[in-house]
Amino acid sequence: MTTKKKGRGGGSARQQQQPLNQQQQNPNQPQQTNNGSHTTHQNQYLQQRRQLQMQRNSRCRLFYLQRHLVLNCFNYLDQGGREAAFSVMGWSMENHQRHKQAMQRQRQIMESVKERQEWKKNIFKQVLNVEETRNANDEKGGNEDASLCKDVETRMVVSDSAHPDESRGEEEEEDREKFHDVLPPLFARVDADTLLARLNTRRLYKRLLHYRREDRRRLAEHLAKYANADGDGDTNGNGIVEESIVDIYEGDLKNHKTANRIYPKNMTISQMAQKEWNDLLVVAGMRNQGKELPYDPFPTQYELLLFSATQRAVAALASYPRSGNSLMRTMYEHTSLRVTGSDMQGGLAKHDLVGEMSVGCDKVQFVKTHFPERRGSPQFRCCRAVLLVRNPFDAIESHYNLMMTGTHTQNISPEIREKATKYWEEFAVKEIRVWKNFHKYWLQQQIPILLVRYEDLIREPAKVMSRVVQFVLEINDMGSFFGDRIDRCIKEQQEIERLGSYKPRSGGIGKSLAKYSPELIEKMKAEGFEEILEALHYGDLLKKPVEEWSKLPFLPEHALEFESSQDLIVVNQGDLSRTEKESTKWNMVKKELGIHCDCVHCKAKRSGKAEN
16 A cells, blocks of 8 residues: 555656656747636737727817817807806806916916017127127227117116016015916915925025026126226227136136026925035035135025924023014024924914924924913923013004004004004003013023013124024034124125014104103003013113113123023913903904904905905
8 A cells, every 4th residue: 555655656746747858858849738828818908908098098089179179169159158158068167267367377478488588689689789899890989889788778678677577676576466376475374394385485486586687787787898988997999898808707607606506306495495505514614714615605585494403492582572573583594594483373474484383393493482471382392592572662562553453564543543542551551561471481480591682683683693593503602604694694684674574663762652651651660560671671761861772782792691490491381471451352442443454364354244
């Protein structure tokens, strides 16, 4: 039995090995096993797929052909006939109108691009004609050249009016309206990453306009040299100024490198911002080594911003409302190119402060808060704070304007102010208690605190911001990098109004004191805020005339740093300095005075009621 089993096993193994040996001996012999049937099924499947794809393509072509023919027929109908035809077909007339408007808008943009290209070609042709005329008329002098150049300049001015997107001032507002559909407004309640991407896109667009203006300016200056040359100085005898070929070459090369900083394909906005920051560091290193810079830096108002994480808890920018926190945030962002956060969703996103509701250390380093004047959201840990203060008379009056108008930039009219005298006096007395308790809270905290006054910030912005950046980023030695950054931001903006994210209300230091009657000031003194005035170095404020408020002595080194004994605090946790007694029902006040709020929410409510 055992022998037979072994024999069967051996026989079967030989039978299995025999066809394999035959295949090895005859490799060209085709296989007649299951492989043939598998290949047949695969060919049939591919053939069916090709047939289905051809049928689908033919159906799609037929559908689009029918639609094209139907729409061409609709072109010969009047508006009523089109609406009836669309109703029969079950199509939406609104979608058709929207599509039609989009096509018209695209056609207008294409036409404007073509006009711009033709305009540039004509300008360069005229410049070349000027050069050719100068070379051909060397014996006649420079009078004809001057007339030709003036003619070119005149045509350039005419072309400016035809192309407003390259001009300044009010014409830039027309650009924003023109590209409103391409770049939606920044005050939509969306996430901070989207808001930052929109802001950087706007800055890139403005940067392009800036360099186009610079090209036109250089061209005009070049033409003016030929037009205004009088034969004196470094000329060639024909009234034409001769420049050094080395200067011309180096200037053209640097301008070319500045205008042609090309980004890799498919790079995102955030990657572009990070690359520009790395380029700034490289250029700073070259400057420290005394090397010549390869290109000029971008204007600070057109540089791209970044979210940046920090390894520790964030630093807070604590301030009573209307004390200059938006100005400081904007200057900090221009200097560090890092977005500042906020623990509340206000209306500042439309003023390019896009870090609203961003408080985490994974995104921002510097977070604005009004706590304990109001409670923001969410709670966040804070390891140090910049306490930005302003004299209470200017701060409270500005806050009153904000609540009455619903905007950061408008003032209430004298007629409304006269009618609201009773409400104004009640508000001022209640608000001085809030102002006192707010600053008392922060002065009692045991974390590192840097005291900065608004009056010092607007008079010496560079020195104050140097202290703020050094404190927030915990830099022992500022070095030359941030010093150059601060100097550029301040010098390029020139006026303090241009440093902020929006144009502030007209006024000045102490100009609001005229709106406080002597009786009202006595009522405010009764609330005991003079002790806080002394702690904030406003002790002798009321002892001086208003004209001398703008000459207040600066704080030592433009800021005061308080010692600390605590590592962290939690912001937005605890009692508020504004209780029910200090609250004002603004809707009721405005209704009694007949004031219509101009904020977005109130406008939406009024438009909804009007439609109903």
